Amino acid sequence: xxxxxxxxxxxxxxxxxxxxxxxxxxxxxxxxxxxxxxxxxxxxxxxxxxxxxxxxxxxxxxxxxxxxxxxxxxxxxxxxxxxxxxxxxxxxxxxxxxxxxxxxxxxxxxxxxxxxxxxxxxxxxxxxxxxxxxxxxxxxxxxxxxxxxxxxxxxxxxxxxxxxxxxxxxxxxxxxxxxxxxxxxxxxxxxxxxxxxxxxxxxxxxxxxxxxxx
Numbered sequence: 001x002x003x004x005x006x007x008x009x010x011x012x013x014x015x016x017x018x019x020x021x022x023x024x025x026x027x028x029x030x031x032x033x034x035x036x037x038x039x040x041x042x043x044x045x046x047x048x049x050x051x052x053x054x055x056x057x058x059x060x061x062x063x064x065x066x067x068x069x070x071x072x073x074x075x076x077x078x079x080x081x082x083x084x085x086x087x088x089x090x091x092x093x094x095x096x097x098x099x100x101x102x103x104x105x106x107x108x109x110x111x112x113x114x115x116x117x118x119x120x121x122x123x124x125x126x127x128x129x130x131x132x133x134x135x136x137x138x139x140x141x142x143x144x145x146x147x148x149x150x151x152x153x154x155x156x157x158x159x160x161x162x163x164x165x166x167x168x169x170x171x172x173x174x175x176x177x178x179x180x181x182x183x184x185x186x187x188x189x190x191x192x193x194x195x196x197x198x199x200x201x202x203x204x205x206x207x208x209x210x211x212x213x214x
Contacts, residue, residue: 004038004045004053029070031078039067039080061094063087064106071111079119081108086121086130102135104128112152120160122149127162143178144169153195155203155213163192163205 004025024041031037034049043057043065057065064084071079078089085098085106098106105123112120118138119130126141127149141147144162151163159170159179167182167190181187187205194206203213 004047026067027069029072029078031072032076037070037078039070041066043067044070044080063094063096063098068107068109069111071113073113073119074117079111081111081121083107086111086119086128097130097135102128104141109150110152112154114154114160120152122152122162124148127152138173139171140178143171145180145182150191150193151195153197153203155197156201161195161203163195163207165191165193168192168195168205 004023023038023045025038026041027039029037036047038045038047043055043062044067046054046056048054056062062080062082064082066083067080068083069081071081073079075090080087080089083106085096085103086108088095088097097103103121103123104127105125107124108121109124110122112122114120117131118136121128121130124147126144126147127139129136129138139160144164145167146164148164149162150165151161153161155161155170158174159172162169162171167180167187170179170181171177183190188211189205189207189209191207192205194204196204196206198204205211205213
């Protein structure tokens with residue numbers, strides 16, 4: 001909640017800029033130009049390689065000041081999941097996708113792009129999938145462990161892993177099959193808010209603790 005801090009490997013120091021004060025950071029990414037993008041409770045902070053800091057909010061075209069997540073797709077477009085819909089930033093102004101366009105819910109907490117260029121958006125009421133600018137139905141949200149989605153990733157076996165506060169669902173797009181994982185059948189935790197696949201193709205789950213999926 002103290003804004004953005006830079007870590008040099010030994011110590012962390014806050015950025016000396018009033019725009020970053022009282023900015024609670026939720027996510028961060030680096031684009032291909034070396035810019036750092038921080039999302040949080042006050043919109044977006046963009047830090048250039050030269051150290052210039054820019055704050056972006058609703059007055060700059062963002063659909064909501066609360067931004068949960070950021071993501072760069074294969075075409076270097078930037079996507080932001082806000083509490084006012086899904087925002088796409090490419091050359092030009094923000095392009096906003098919300099419930100009026102078919103988004104399940106305007107609160108978007110996580111984003112993922114699959115090998116087909118489909119953007120998977122985890123919302124408060126399920127997963128929406130966006131292909132070539134239009135929402136398409138891929139997944140049956142009624143078959144998830146819970147509709148409030150916090151994390152999406154793809155495991156080495158090709159399953160889409162969908163994390164919620166009530167367990168995780170593995171969805172196989174090829175077979176259209178679903179497997180639910182909760183503490184009742186061996187999952188170490190029910191609140192899966194982070195799913196990460198490392199370079200060794202191991203799947204890590206984060207929530208109340210950190211666990212590796214075997």
